[in-house]
Amino acid sequence: MKQNIAAEGELILETKNLCKQFGPTTALDQVSIKIHRGEIRGLIGENGSGKSTLASVISGMLQPTSGEMFYHGEIYRPKTMLEGGNLGIGMIVQEQGYVSGITIAQNIFLGEEGRFRKGGFISAKAMNRAANEALAEIGFTDVDAAQYIDELDLQDRKMIEIARVMINRPEILLVDETTTALSQHGREIIYNIMAKMRDEGKAVIFISHDLDELMARCDAMTVLRDGKLIATLDKEDFAADAIKRYMVGRDMSGKYYREDNERSHQETVVLDVDNVTTGSGLLINFSLQLHQGEILGIGGLSHCGMHELGKAIFGEEKLLTGTVTHVPSGAKIKSARDAMRHGFGYVSKDRDQEALVLTASVKDNISSAGLDRINSGPFIFPRKEKDYVETQVERLSIKCTSINQIVQYLSGGNKQKVVFGKWIGRDCDILVLDCPTRGVDIGVKAAMYQLIEDMKNQGKSIVMISEELTELIGMTDRLLILKNGRLSGEFFRGAMSEHEIINCMI
């Protein structure tokens, strides 16, 4: 059999039994991987399979819980991305990685302004010149380095981040789902950088969920699933079907999901999302109808638009076209205030940032959403508030020392329950749950599934957005799959084939 280029190159980076825990979540489970000079290695896996975590550990942004890494045969244990970067390992992150309010040049040389010190001053001129050179080097010449980064659109900002990583001339470059958000021009820039690095005997680890793109660009591909390394294939063994099978094929026997296998809900439509296009451009001409007593699942890969859909339903996205209607009242939902007034509840994905006030108590967090239920006038009745909160804490068995405990100090699962408590207590009729079980352990998960099922049985309607296909299949009456902001598939309880669903996502 023909040996691939990757296997021929000298070993440059090796991880041995890397594990990473986030509280109860095992994001990486004994991952051992070998990267060689002159290879572009693809990383693929469902959402939540551990790709970003692996890249972050290699770059020094995260530290592993256990396991080791070797770089050029020596122990490699970076404490920060800066340290990793100085040693020759650079990463273009999945999230935004720039600083607002300063120029392009200042972004590119953030933390390295010292290079341009002349006497007591930083020479902006020299810095701008060097930044323009850095931009030219990666083939991005559409902007001037003296411009403020805020003047650029998101795609162009990504180019600045790339230039910033490339000025350190990394020997290993990690690219985490960067191409998805880019136009062809932006993609070409990244592809060129990758190809050049390969030709120079360096290495690239390329994360994307676009299987065709990976097959076209990579010399070898590693599949992750549930934090485990499932397989590494050489280019000549790339076959879309086999790779997809490696990505799924999980044990579905979790007993904690709904046990019935029938679609069951009323005919009444309670929510009508009609032809919605969001200002972010991540959701395009999207429509759905939610029925009373229905658990409607929303799934897809990163950037498919599912999180924006949740926000749009709750009135938190600017809509370019379309409407969100609370059908029983006919009201159009245009703000979170409208949504709350009409009995909507929303558990956002970024719970720590959006849904909870970390520095406030359990009591204040839970009562903030329910205040209108507690108070009949402009006054807060402390006794009523306390009773209300205690009821929620008990109902969800939230483990806290008292309802006055500051939320920040609760475990992840208990934080999650506090968010649930906020909304369930309000007796919402329509609940939008965005990744409701993200980062919680099996016990808490089971409790949440039970709660969700109870709510359904009480006639409440639920939109369940999730990155975990198993829980979508396990819990929903109907499942909509999004791809690039549009509907790409619809599946009904009792007829949800994991394989077919994955095919719609990719």
Ligand SMILES: Nc1ncnc2c1ncn2[C@@H]1O[C@H](COP(=O)(O)OP(=O)(O)O)[C@@H](O)[C@H]1O
């Ligand atoms: N900062 C974090 N806190 C808690 N859980 C996290 C954090 N980052 C990632 N996770 C969890 O770790 C797992 C792997 O996530 P990630 O590496 O981002 O996956 P991928 O990049 O493949 O989508 C997921 O279950 C995710 O929810």
Ligand SMILES: [Mg+2]
């Ligand atoms: Mg990721």
